[in-house]
Amino acid sequence: MPVPHNIDSERQLWDAYADSTKDKVFDSEPVFCWTQYAGHGPGPELLGEPATALELGCGTGRALAYLAQQGVKVTGVDLSPVMVENTTKRWGPLGARFVCAEILDHLTSSTDTYDAAYSIFGAVWFTDPERLLPLVAARLNPGGVLVFSQPPAIPGTEGPQGMYKGGFAGPAMYTYRYSYTPEQWGSLLLDAGFKDPDVQVLDAPEPGHIGTLIGRATAA
Numbered sequence: 628m629p630v631p632h633n634i635d636s637e638r639q640l641w642d643a644y645a646d647s648t649k650d651k652v653f654d655s656e657p658v659f660c661w662t663q664y665a666g667h668g669p670g671p672e673l674l675g676e677p678a679t680a681l682e683l684g685c686g687t688g689r690a691l692a693y694l695a696q697q698g699v700k701v702t703g704v705d706l707s708p709v710m711v712e713n714t715t716k717r718w719g720p721l722g723a724r725f726v727c728a729e730i731l732d733h734l735t736s737s738t739d740t741y742d743a744a745y746s747i748f749g750a751v752w753f754t755d756p757e758r759l760l761p762l763v764a765a766r767l768n769p770g771g772v773l774v775f776s777q778p779p780a781i782p783g784t785e786g787p788q789g790m791y792k793g794g795f796a797g798p799a800m801y802t803y804r805y806s807y808t809p810e811q812w813g814s815l816l817l818d819a820g821f822k823d824p825d826v827q828v829l830d831a832p833e834p835g836h837i838g839t840l841i842g843r844a845t846a847a
Contacts, residue, residue: 629755630787630803634729638706640792640800645710648687652713657692657721661747661776662839667832671697673774673843677742681766683730683759683775684749688714688723695721702726702741704733704750730754734762742771751775751842752804755787756812760819767846773821779828779840780806809840816844 662668671690674680677699682691685703687710694701695718702724705711711727719725726733730750744763746752751759752775763773785807792800807815809826816824821844828838 630789632803634706636800637802638708640802641705641707642709643792643800644686645707645713648710649713651687651689652710652717655687655689657689657696657718659690659693661774661841662829662831663748663778663837664832664839668829668839669841673772673841674743674745675772677771679741680743680745681739681741682749683744683746683751683763684753685714685725686710686747686749688718688725690745690747691723691725692718692721695723702739704728704730706730731758731762734759734766737766740766740768740771742768744771744773746775746777748777749775752777752806753802754805756805756807756815756819760815760821764820764846769846771846772843773816773846774841774843776839776841777804778806779838780808785811809842812840812842816842820847821845822847 659671679700680694682703685691685705691701691703704726708727711725715725787803787805790802790804812826813824824844826842828840830838
């Protein structure tokens with residue numbers, strides 16, 4: 628059963644996140660890393676050599692800025708107008724384009740297509756994959772790739788999981804994260820029209836620490 632996303636409430640949550648990460652936008656350089664550990668794991672080579680790329684939930688925009696520096700025509704979509712204002716001011720001069728929109732609405736209304744789409748702890752983690760993945764597939768050029776990364780599911784908790792902002796006191800701002808096993812992600816990708824799904828959990832650099840789930844699939 629679909630969970631009741633409240634977009635206005637979620638936008639407030641991501642605006643608060645944008646305020647908390649402002650230094651990462653204005654006081655840091657472009658960087659592309661799939662994992663939560665600096666310098667660990669693969670890099671943008673998972674995208675192939677795209678001429679165009681779409682980031683789903685672009686956050687601080689540093690990954691998008693990195694690709695823009697490599698000559699890729701890039702677009703990032705984020706729900707927070709605060710984040711989009713910050714990233715446009717910081718990274719727009721590099722040629723990166725940022726769009727403030729709810730990702731399902733954007734993918735439904737846009738006619739743009741891309742060689743690659745990706746999410747780094749972004750919208751693939753926070754959006755119902757049964758709705759999101761087919762829309763992403765429709766926006767990819769033939770042979771285009773979707774790559775995403777996020778924490779692996781806690782055993783026995785697969786599916787949508789509620790997340791409050793800032794603990795358990797104050798205004799009830801919350802969103803949902805979608806966590807599945809690699810096998811379940813593979814099935815979701817196939818059902819959405821992708822082929823050759825490859826979803827694995829990359830171990831953390833420190834034994835016993837949280838790994839990173841990385842998924843990749845190709846548009847038909």
